[in-house]
Amino acid sequence: MRALLALLALLLWTAQARAEEIVLGLSSDQVAITATFTGSDILIFGAVKRDTPAPAGAAPLGVVIAVSGPLQPLTVREAQRRFGIWVNSAAVQVDAAPSFYAVATTGPLDKVLSSTEDLRHSITIPRAIRAIGNDVGNREDFLDALLRIREGEGQYRILEGAVEFDEQTLFRTQIGLPANLVEGDYPTRIFLTRDGEVIDMFETTIYVRKAGIERWLNALAHEEPFLYGLLALALAIAAGWGASAGFQALRG
Secondary structure, eight states: OHHHHHHHHHHHHHHHHHTEEEEEEESOSEEEEOTTOOOEEEEEEEEEEESSOOOTTOOOEEEEEEEEOOEEEEEEEEEEEETTEEEEEEEEEEEEEESSEEEEESSOHHHHSOHHHHHHHTOSHHHHOEEOOOSOTTHHHHHHHHHHHHHHTTSEEEETTOSEEETTTEEEEEEEEOTTOOSEEEEEEEEEEETTEEEEEEEEEEEEEEOTHHHHHHHHHHHOHHHHHHHHHHHHHHHHHHHHHHHHHHHO
16 A cells, blocks of 8 residues: 555656746857857746646755866876976876856755756766776866866856746846857756756757858868968968068168
């Protein structure tokens, strides 16, 4: 009998969870990188769609939004001073680290998201970084250093309380993208939570592309490297000649 009641409770909870779904919007899903690009703000907004009223006495909903840049392998090195000079003494290989990562929430991250759900969905920044095994005892220190460096550069951001949630129905936040964006697809995930558990998830993509002359030069460098080299050489010669001519004019 108890097993039957537990099963009915589970089915009821599942039905309630599915009755609340995310409907999402973006101010723009395209970001163009030009010569004058200094960063961009993306407005992410949405609503909670309910087939039935929220369960009576249920805990309030939470929203977690994660925006990730393209994954890149990298090596984190430790420098030590030996014989008066700095040398690399150890390194940790990171299999895949996002070039940009931002997490915005409706409240304290540990309140709106349980560690179990974080492990399942790899939402927080440490979970989003995949490091392969190394024979280094302080591997976690290397990863902490990577987090500090990229947080200091504005590439990794934790925005607790940055998601506004009106009447447990409408939510919105603004994610600032830095000037040094890497071109590529930026997966964006929105999680609806209750009591730290994920009850619905929505995924979309923000596309970051070079535009204008930057796009043309990038394509030329990859598709016609010889012509790109000649163009770079010609520009260097022209710049040198122009600087020399200008200097001579000033002396005259």
